[in-house]
Amino acid sequence: MRNICFFVGDISRSGGTERVTSVLANFLAVNGYQVSILSLQCGQKSFFPLNSNVSVCNIFDNAGRGITRLPLVILFLRSFVKKKNIDVFINVESMLSIYSIPAFIYLRVRNICWEHFNYKIDLGKKVRRVARILAACFADDIITLTERDKKFWLDKCFCKAKVNRIYNPVPFSLASDVDIRKKKIMLAVGRLTYQKGFDLLLKSWSIFCLKRQDWMLRIVGSGEDEEELKKTCDSLGVSKFVEFYSNTNNVIEHYSISAFYVMTSRFEGFPMVLLEAQEMGLPIIAFDCDTGPSEIIIENKTGWLIDNNDVSGFSDKVEYAASIYDDDKLYNEMVTCSIDNARKYHLDNIGKKWMRLLND
Known part of the structure; x- marks a missing residue:
């Protein structure tokens, strides 16, 4: 079964993005996938419960300006996916594609951008816009959470990547x-x-x-x-x-x-x-x-x-x-x-x- 890695900002946070990442990671682990969660910073432990077969690690122990760490992160990711034999790398939020796209040049790793904002929102960060352009041109897949956002991507970006919509799952059934x-x-x-x-x-x-x-x-x-x-x-x-x-x-x-x-x-x-x-x-x-x-x-x-x-x-x-x-x-x-x-x-x-x- 395939080896999957979720790349997140910080899995120790308590937001909806971290919650759904944990839920999906658990589901895939139960269904026979080899699953790991890699945090850019902090994130030594998930805020939400994880299956014992889901491994968690981070690149940096403390917070910092991510863009200044760009060369170090690129080198780390390239080494990480080779060492762990990662088949599919999922960027949990388009911003993280700024690291993974250059890191995987000439590597046979399927690179997925899983957008958790919507295309219209960049929070005033030029680097987020650049990351989306990189993902549209060089990622293998872009996953949006809504049909409306899928349309935003297709209308606003020249997408070589496949763009699909997959709704987030409700994290419990009661x-x-x-x-x-x-x-x-x-x-x-x-x-x-x-x-x-x-x-x-x-x-x-x-x-x-x-x-x-x-x-x-x-x-x-x-x-x-x-x-x-x-x-x-x-x-x-x-x-x-x-x-x-x-x-x-x-x-x-x-x-x-x-x-x-x-x-x-x-x-x-x-x-x-x-x-x-x-x-x-x-x-x-x-x-x-x-x-x-x-x-x-x-x-x-x-x-x-x-x-x-x-x-x-x-x-x-x-x-x-x-x-x-x-x-x-x-x-x-x-x-x-x-x-x-x-x-x-x-x-x-x-x-x-x-x-x-x-x-x-």
């Missing part, structure tokens, strides 16, 4: 254990950063709280904006209607008691939290940002899409969702539809698509 009756909690999970738009969520929530005070907003996550967000709660007068919980690898306990999932991200790649929410039967209210929500949410059946950055419109839909919850029949129908829609993202289905790709 729909049979879902308790239909939930508490009056609207849940949001993610890093407390600008990208995730929690500031917009709090503004929307403050409007909702003028009309109803019987609901709680629960925010689960950690990040550099945490203190500022708590100050925003105070200034908006909603502190008693908002709960903050630290990051956890047991997020299921929060999904299991919450009635709805809310997401106000400014941009995404393919938000894993929406898959997790649906698997646990939570209807979703989300901004229609690039990319992901529009391909996950079925309007009026599993949730609602709101124009990006429309705080007032989001608040109106939160109020509407609360009224749906008050009607047992309507709410239960949405819970059932959410669970049904999550099935196409189950690991067995998505994992088989990866196996077909790797064996091609």
Whole structure:
């Protein structure tokens, strides 16, 4: 069976990218593949559980400016794939192609770029744009997480690489254990950063709280904006209607008691939290940002899409969702539809698509 290596920034992080990498690595290991995870920096241990047959190692023990380390990383990768007899090398995020493309010149290693942002987002980094161009021209495959992002790649780049869309899998399957009756909690999970738009969520929530005070907003996550967000709660007068919980690898306990999932991200790649929410039967209210929500949410059946950055419109839909919850029949129908829609993202289905790709 083939020898697969996932190349990540830092597998010890607790984000969706690291979570889905761990899930897919475990699936492949169970199905007979030889699997390793290589972190660019830190990452001596995965934040999420790994199969005992998945090996983990890193290039650098500490963080640093990746581009200044370019020559060292190229030499390391070239030596690593030869020594480990790697057949397929998967860059978990297009940025990492800046290292692997030059490292594998004249080597018989299948080089896959697994994009986890969307093509429109470069975070102001020219090197990310360069990495995408290199991947489009010299990688063997580019895997996007959505059809919309696949189209971005094909429209914006001259792609010699094969471009395929494979959705991320939901990391757990517990729909049979879902308790239909939930508490009056609207849940949001993610890093407390600008990208995730929690500031917009709090503004929307403050409007909702003028009309109803019987609901709680629960925010689960950690990040550099945490203190500022708590100050925003105070200034908006909603502190008693908002709960903050630290990051956890047991997020299921929060999904299991919450009635709805809310997401106000400014941009995404393919938000894993929406898959997790649906698997646990939570209807979703989300901004229609690039990319992901529009391909996950079925309007009026599993949730609602709101124009990006429309705080007032989001608040109106939160109020509407609360009224749906008050009607047992309507709410239960949405819970059932959410669970049904999550099935196409189950690991067995998505994992088989990866196996077909790797064996091609």
